[in-house]
Each structure stands twice: as C-alpha cells, then as structure tokens.
Amino acid sequence: MDYKAAGAPKPAKGKPRHSEHxxxxxxxxxxxxxxxxxxxxxxxxxxxxxGNKD
Known part of the structure; x- marks a missing residue:
C-alpha cells in the first residue's frame, strides 16, 4: 500500500486566498x-x- 498518497491533498502554500481591495x-x-x-x-x-495632551 502506498501510504504517501493516502489522505487529503495538502493545500497550496504561499498564495493568499483573496486579493486585497x-x-x-x-x-x-x-x-x-x-x-x-x-x-x-x-x-x-x-x-x-x-497623545501628549491627554
């Protein structure tokens, strides 16, 4: 059995999920x-x- 391929795929790294406005x-x-x-x-x-006045 190939244990390396088991499970969910890893998410992409280094890329934001959204772009800033x-x-x-x-x-x-x-x-x-x-x-x-x-x-x-x-x-x-x-x-x-x-800030100094307060």
Whole structure:
C-alpha cells in the first residue's frame, strides 16, 4: 500500500486566498503613485501632540 498518497491533498502554500481591495497595481492604488511622506509626517506629528495632551 502506498501510504504517501493516502489522505487529503495538502493545500497550496504561499498564495493568499483573496486579493486585497487596495493592493498595489489596482485601480485604487496604481503602481506609479508616489506615497506622500509629508502628509504622513503631519499626521504622525498631530497624533503625537494629541497623545501628549491627554
């Protein structure tokens, strides 16, 4: 008897079951778009100031 072939097949590895809604290269997030670092920095500073006040 071939015990190696017995049982259910193993699932595929390394591939997600679904695609993200904002994945790189999609309509919402094109590949050539540059992330705005200055806006991110401003949000981080505002969050830090808000945290210091509390």
């Amino acid at each position: 904002n994945a790189r290269g999609s309509e919402k997030n094109p590949l050539n778009r540059k992330d705005d670092k200055s806006a991110l920095l401003a949000r981080m500073k505002a969050a830090a100031e808000k």
